[in-house]
Amino acid sequence: MEEGRKMKLFTSLAMAALLSGAMPVMAQQQTITWWDFFAGGDGARMKALIQQFNDENPDIKVNATTLEWGTPFYTKVRTSAAVGQGPDVMTYHLSRLPMGLKEGILTPITDADLQIAGLAKDDFYTPALEAAKGPDSTLYAVPFDIHSTVLFYNKNLLKGTPFLDAEGNLTGIDSLEKFEAALAAAKANGSTAPISYATGDDGGVYRVFYTLLAQQGGELISADGQVLPGDSADKAVRAVEIMTKWAENGWQPEQALYEASVALFTSGKSAFFFNGAWEVPTMVDLSAKNELGFEWGVAEIPTLLEKHTNWADSHGWAVPIQGKAEMAPEKREAVMKLIGWMEKHSLDWAAAGHIPAYKPVATSPEFAAMKPNSNYAGLADRATYDPRSPVAGVASPTYDAAVNIIAPAIHGYMPATDAVDQLRAELEKAMK
Amino acid sequence: MAMIRNQRRHRLVAYSLILPFVAIFSLVFAYPIVEVIRLSFTNATLIGGGEWVGLQNYRELLSDKLFYTSLKNNGYFVLLTVVPTTAIALGIALMVQRLSGRLQALALALFFLPYILPVSVVTQIWAWMLDFQFGVLQPVLELIAGKPIPVFKNPHWVMPMVALVTIWWTNGFNVLLLLAGLRNIPQDLYEASALDGANRRQQFARITWPLLWPVVALVLTLQLILQLKLFDQVYLLSEGGPFNSSYVLLLMVYREAFQQNNGGYAAAISLVVFLLIVTVSVLQYQLLRIRGRK
Numbered sequence: 001m002e003e004g005r006k007m008k009l010f011t012s013l014a015m016a017a018l019l020s021g022a023m024p025v026m027a028q029q030q031t032i033t034w035w036d037f038f039a040g041g042d043g044a045r046m047k048a049l050i051q052q053f054n055d056e057n058p059d060i061k062v063n064a065t066t067l068e069w070g071t072p073f074y075t076k077v078r079t080s081a082a083v084g085q086g087p088d089v090m091t092y093h094l095s096r097l098p099m100g101l102k103e104g105i106l107t108p109i110t111d112a113d114l115q116i117a118g119l120a121k122d123d124f125y126t127p128a129l130e131a132a133k134g135p136d137s138t139l140y141a142v143p144f145d146i147h148s149t150v151l152f153y154n155k156n157l158l159k160g161t162p163f164l165d166a167e168g169n170l171t172g173i174d175s176l177e178k179f180e181a182a183l184a185a186a187k188a189n190g191s192t193a194p195i196s197y198a199t200g201d202d203g204g205v206y207r208v209f210y211t212l213l214a215q216q217g218g219e220l221i222s223a224d225g226q227v228l229p230g231d232s233a234d235k236a237v238r239a240v241e242i243m244t245k246w247a248e249n250g251w252q253p254e255q256a257l258y259e260a261s262v263a264l265f266t267s268g269k270s271a272f273f274f275n276g277a278w279e280v281p282t283m284v285d286l287s288a289k290n291e292l293g294f295e296w297g298v299a300e301i302p303t304l305l306e307k308h309t310n311w312a313d314s315h316g317w318a319v320p321i322q323g324k325a326e327m328a329p330e331k332r333e334a335v336m337k338l339i340g341w342m343e344k345h346s347l348d349w350a351a352a353g354h355i356p357a358y359k360p361v362a363t364s365p366e367f368a369a370m371k372p373n374s375n376y377a378g379l380a381d382r383a384t385y386d387p388r389s390p391v392a393g394v395a396s397p398t399y400d401a402a403v404n405i406i407a408p409a410i411h412g413y414m415p416a417t418d419a420v421d422q423l424r425a426e427l428e429k430a431m432k
Numbered sequence: 433m434a435m436i437r438n439q440r441r442h443r444l445v446a447y448s449l450i451l452p453f454v455a456i457f458s459l460v461f462a463y464p465i466v467e468v469i470r471l472s473f474t475n476a477t478l479i480g481g482g483e484w485v486g487l488q489n490y491r492e493l494l495s496d497k498l499f500y501t502s503l504k505n506n507g508y509f510v511l512l513t514v515v516p517t518t519a520i521a522l523g524i525a526l527m528v529q530r531l532s533g534r535l536q537a538l539a540l541a542l543f544f545l546p547y548i549l550p551v552s553v554v555t556q557i558w559a560w561m562l563d564f565q566f567g568v569l570q571p572v573l574e575l576i577a578g579k580p581i582p583v584f585k586n587p588h589w590v591m592p593m594v595a596l597v598t599i600w601w602t603n604g605f606n607v608l609l610l611l612a613g614l615r616n617i618p619q620d621l622y623e624a625s626a627l628d629g630a631n632r633r634q635q636f637a638r639i640t641w642p643l644l645w646p647v648v649a650l651v652l653t654l655q656l657i658l659q660l661k662l663f664d665q666v667y668l669l670s671e672g673g674p675f676n677s678s679y680v681l682l683l684m685v686y687r688e689a690f691q692q693n694n695g696g697y698a699a700a701i702s703l704v705v706f707l708l709i710v711t712v713s714v715l716q717y718q719l720l721r722i723r724g725r726k
Contacts, residue, residue: 075478075690082479103477103693200564200585202671255564255582395691400671408674413587422675429498430692 030334031061035077035087037069041281045352053341060334070395074099077320081105084323089335092141092318094131095386095393100318101134102390107319107327109139116333117142117340119358128314128357131385135223141316142339143357145349148312148383149207150376151302152265152273152283154191155295161185168295173302176242183251186271193253195246196270199407200255203394205243206402207311208274212239214384215305220398220427221387227427233420240409240416242304247410254411268294274301277376280353284372300376312383313394314357317342355380389431397430471699478695489700499701502681505591509662509680512595514655518648520599521606526640528607529614540611544604551601555668558597559584584670587677594665594678602658606651613647614640649720653713660709681705 038046043066050064065087067073074096080086082105092100100106109132114120119142121129128143151170158164163182165171173179186194198204213220218235221227228236246252253264265273266286273279277298286292301310317339319332327335342349346356347366355377356362368374391397401423409419472489476482493499528539546554561569564582573581583589621639630638663682666672672679681701689698 071691078477078693079479099693200582255585260565391692397687397692400687403671404673405675408585408587411582411585413674425497429496432492 029059029061030331031063032089032331032335032338033087034062034064034089034338035073036064036066036091037073038066038091039069042278042352045349049342049345049348052345053338057337057341060338062338074395078103078105081320082323084321084325086320086322088327088331089317089319089338091144092316093394094128094141094143094314094316096396097132097134097140097316097318097393098388099390099393099396101140105320106140107321109142109319113332113336114139114142116336117343119340119343123343123359124357125359125362125380127312127381127383127385128316131314131388132316135388141318142343143314143316144342144346145315145354146312146357146380146383147276147278147315147354148376148379149211149274149301149310150277150280150298150379151300152275152279152296152298154186154265154268154271155297156268157186157189157191157194157271157294158182159189161189169297170299170302173304176304179302179304180245180251183246183249183271187251189271191271192269193256193264194251194270195272195274196253196256196261196264197274198256198258198261199243199247199252199410200403201258201261201407202399202403204256204258204261204275205407205410206399207276208243209236209239209402209406210384210386211301211310212242212305214309214311215303215307217307219387221389221392221431223388225389225431227424227431228420233424236420236423237416240406240419243406243410244412244416247412255407266292268292277353277355277373280373281351298372298375300379309382309384310379312379312385314385315354316357391427391430397427401426468699468703471696472703474696476695476699477693478689482696485696489697490704492697493700493704498676498679498684499681501676502679502684505676505678506660506662506680508591509595510656510659512592513598513659514652516595517599517603517606517655518651521603521610521651522644522648524603524607525610525614528611540607543607546601547604549601551664552668554597554601555665558593558600559669562593585674587674590670590674590678594662594669597669598659598662598665606655609651609654610644610647613644617643645720645723649717652720653717656716657709657713660705660712681708 034050036043036046047064050062053060054062067076077086077090078100082103086105092106097106121139124132124143125146128146129139132139132141132143134140153170155164155168158170161182163170163172163178163185173182183194197208210220213232213236216235216238218232218239219229220232220236222229243252247254253261253270256264261273261275262279262282264270266282280298283292283296283298287296319327319335343356343358344361346358346361347364347370350356350361350367350370350373353373355373356367357380361367362377362380367377386392386398393399405414405419405423405426408414409416414422471482473484473486474482475485475488524543528536528543531539549557561567562573562583564570564580564585570580573583581589583593617640621643622635625635625639661682662680663686666678666680666683667686670678672683682705685698685702685705688694688701
């Protein structure tokens with residue numbers, strides 16, 4: 001034992017000597033291992049932020065790795081954190097928080113942590129903050145953004161209809177009837193698939209379904225773990241029936257995968273496009289290059305049913321457990337500083353279409369000037385997050401059920417009531 | 433005395449010779465198997481030991497509707513692939529055998545080519561060709577069904593199409609095995625029968641088929657084992673849907689283990705799959721051998 005410690009001391013001294021020889025300036029540098037799942041435009045933006053942080057903070061070095069989004073990411077996190085081989089900080093979907101808590105791999109974010117980061121709980125939008133808490137109201141993540149579905153629209157295809165105001169902005173859609181009238185009008189104007197969304201993919205179908213359910217005040221899974229409690233089943237049936245009607249009337253594309261759903265809108269075939277705000281940069285870029293061929297706009301999802309709300313999720317920061325060991329306080333301090341820095345620089349992240357979860361940035365004049373992003377920023381207060389259940393959230397059984405049951409049902413392979421029964425059965429089974 | 437010592441030394445040499453094999457076998461095969469069996473009696477997650485729960489996982493499995501759906505789908509897939517792929521391979525092998533020299537090598541290479549592709553490439557190729565909006569095969573489907581069909585999203589089409597992709601992908605190997613079997617049949621048997629006035633059909637029924645049977649039985653058995661292990665194609669093409677119509681046992685193992693973190697339950701399912709494959713393949717091989725002996 002004594003020998004071993006001596007040996008260790010010797011090696012670390014040798015290492016220190018070696019390092020100080022090589023890099024004389026950075027004596028107390030903390031290295032932070034960072035894992036995220038951002039690819040494409042999001043990935044480029046996040047890498048730029050990390051680069052900037054590393055440049056501005058010579059005492060902290062962030063070593064970032066980007067992993068595969070979805071189940072691969074969360075499987076790797078859970079197994080590696082459990083044996084102490086995980087990252088020091090990672091991005092985490094707040095919708096996946098219940099699963100993370102069930103696995104026991106997240107450490108609580110204390111008030112002291114927040115203080116080091118220079119943040120306070122009041123700085124965040126309530127729905128996002130609530131989604132970052134466990135059932136015991138302990139904070140387990142720091143929300144970074146709010147990413148929600150929005151309604152893109154093609155102004156050319158709506159020309160001459162009562163649904164554009166004098167400035168060419170979407171107007172007058174405050175009920176399902178009005179929206180469907182707009183779809184019919186767009187169809188008459190030559191739109192082949194007036195409302196585009198990924199009708200053959202899990203995410204696209206789930207987000208529309210969940211928004212329609214939430215707008216009726218329905219619950220997919222209640223806090224006490226009941227699937228479709230009370231009259232929520234009837235509301236779910238109504239949601240599926242609405243989507244089926246859109247299919248039957250030829251308003252939505254048949255079995256469109258994600259890329260096809262984007263292409264339908266960008267090629268001018270769809271008057272409306274129901275997708276995440278993360279596609280805003282796509283439209284901005286295409287429009288700037290004059291490749292879009294039409295005037296476009298983006299708005300919050302209108303209130304089609306009773307309640308003014310829609311689906312949302314957040315990317316947040318979480319600090320995983322380090323196996324059986326504790327993270328050194330100095331390192332945790334560095335991690336919290338990093339998180340605080342990121343929150344305060346989230347304006348750059350907002351350019352990716354997301355709304356900053358950190359209110360001082362989201363309510364700043366700089367963000368208000370950021371168009372079209374600020375058009376839909378109001379949803380941050382009204383968003384409905386995924387059910388607080390380990391079977392919900394991205395890449396979860398609810399997403400699987402969306403592509404396995406709801407997607408075929410809206411294409412006419414099964415009546416809505418049977419589909420909802422099967423949905424309930426699948427989710428109840430997954431929760432066992 | 434010397435004898436005994438000699439024998440002991442022999443034994444020592446023997447042990448030391450099989451030691452590398454035994455060590456590696458125990459490390460990568462025997463130990464994991466024991467662990468899977470142990471895991472299947474616990475409520476373990478992916479990491480960590482878990483608590484002993486006895487037969488709980490198995491009881492749960494037997495009352496799990498998805499298990500029976502998956503079992504049925506596995507069976508359906510076996511029906512769709514095992515015999516058809518063997519029959520097609522036999523047909524191709526008989527035709528290739530009649531070619532000679534370079535032409536034969538070329539034909540063989542063409543049929544074998546898909547087999548060397550990784551599954552992700554194979555499924556990507558077919559997903560593109562059958563794409564609902566842009567697939568080049570959609571006009572063909574339109575001829576058959578009257579309208580374009582999203583094959584991997586349609587509960588009736590999904591399994592037959594996955595089977596088609598699988599047969600296209602793996603058939604070359606079966607052709608190779610059967611061709612080797614055909615070449616093993618002595619040529620003089622055909623010459624002698626020709627002298628006695630046997631026609632082609634008689635030659636096939638009386639010479640080729642009986643002498644090729646052991647190889648056919650082998651191909652059938654290998655195919656049965658392979659097709660019961662269906663996972664990749666379904667995971668990549670249809671994710672088990674729609675309405676679980678392409679859900680199979682190994683997809684269940686994957687979802688339980690890696691998505692839902694139920695290591696114990698996943699171990700129980702995989703053990704059942706293992707036993708199922710062992711039983712069915714041993715049974716089938718014995719049956720085929722008995723048939724062959726008659």
